[in-house]
Amino acid sequence: MKKSGLVELHAVAAVAAARSFRAAAAELGLSASALSHAVAAIETRMGVKLFNRTTRSVSLTQAGEQFLGKVGPALKEIEAAMEAATQSRATPAGRLRINTSEGAARGLLMPIVLEFLRRYRDVDVDIVSEGRMVDIVAEGFDIGIRLIDTVPQDMIAIPLTEHERFVVVGSPQYIERHGKPLVPADLTRHACLRLRLPSGTIYRWEFERHGEEIRVDVEGPLTLQDMQLMREAAVGGAGLAYMTERNVAADLAAGRLVTVLEEWTPPFPGLCLYYSGHRHLPPALRAFADLARQMSRKT
Template sequence: MQHAGLFELNAVVAISAHRSFRAAATELGISPSALSHAIAGLEKRLGVRLINRTTRSVALSEAGERFLARVSPALREIAGAMEDVNEFRDTPAGTLRINLKERAAHQILRPVVAKFLRHYPDMNVELTLEGRPIDIVAEGFDAGIRLAEAVPQDMVAIPCGPETRFIVVGAPDYFARCSVPRSPLDLLTHECIRRRMPSGKLYHWEFEKRGGEQMVLDVPGRLTLDNDSLMVEAALEGVGLAFVSDFWVTGHLAAGTLRAVLDAWTPPFPGLRLYYPRHRHMTAGLRAFVDMIREETKLAAKGGGVHSTSAKPSGDHRERA
């Protein structure tokens, strides 16, 4: 029997991870038909079906699950061996896969990712924007970026910037029609732009006064969105009050097109962190990226580099940023 090649083994892993031939083919850089042909050839040589395919779903068969359980550790060892050899190169090479949210992508793209790609011409970077919390190891990512409080405890976490705040903002046009809230309870009589979380829940606005007093409110509002930049656009149009990261509105506040309220109830807290597994081999590419994050964070503390961003503590809110 002809032995399976490394590409075919990685193809099975990709299909298992994505549950989709199209998504797996995109990851592998080939067409779906080429991937289907490779899997069919592997199944023919093995004499068993590894993948069950219908018009609605793609899943590993029982034989496929057992096959994957045996080959996955070997593939990780092979990848680790290749990375070990990569240490002897003058510069890192390979692909760095990072899972993060939209705001984090905006924050690091120009000061970090663009600079990283210029410095390391043999490196590729794949940023995957994800609203829901995920297991970066199980889903094949080298690292993730989330708020400090949302990072799993067994991960190494590197600061990506300074402290951050979530703030309530409204347009001058809105405040010309409605009173300025002096307390979070006043929001119950205002038009607020509500937030739908990745979990499907409606976010309840969270406030904490300097000194410890806290409030959590299910604010009223006729517009519900799941995207920060759209919330800012709606606030600029005078639709209502938005509760968003200061990252999205710093320029608008400086220009006077938005006004912040309830400042005493929105204290700063730790911002974004780049995180990665504590006990897994650290690739040369990830090490170089971490070093650049640290360098840019130091620059930011001196007035340049990575920009601020953010959210506020407790429960489901961790999905906001």
């Protein structure tokens, strides 16, 4: 019988852990078809079925559980030995995959990435910016950047900002024509720029004052899914927008936008960089985390 390679053994372990061929393929950096072929190949050579597969689920067979119970510890020892050897490299290398929100990528992440690439020329950085929250481990990312309150507790988190704050903004021309809303209920008489979430639902504006929390389903002539377009529409006088203060700081400083309902938009815990606390850190990830920590202290 032809001997099975480490790729096939890792494929079996990854599918068993993720209970999904798609998620396991992303973690290993393989296509779903390549992963499926690797598992099928080892099953054929062994003459035993390792997984029960349906259109909705993947689970180990009894033979698969017994096999993985013996192979799994050995694979972990091999991985630990390889990572320990990799740590000895003087210069980080390889690929670093980062998942982030679009706003964080545009205003906060890029200065860190550019400095990182300047220092470590043997590392490629792959950034995916999207609105939805993802399981960075299951989907093959090394690092995530999100609001601290949304990060799972088993992750290592490095704060990047002291706090964040959403603000309601409009152009001076819009405010002059329509007046300032004094309480959130006044928004029903204003043109509001609505935000469509990745799920397709319309975001409800959130307010808080003295422990009172309010969410408002705003109405308006324009619905957008891109925060940059929303900023441009607000500057152009199309209506009021609900955005992070960081994303409109330059417009506020220049007088292109002004804030309203300030008492109803208190600050909250800000953005952080996070990564799995259940793995040895590759040199590239460690170097990026250290740089992010250094640069966030300077801001």
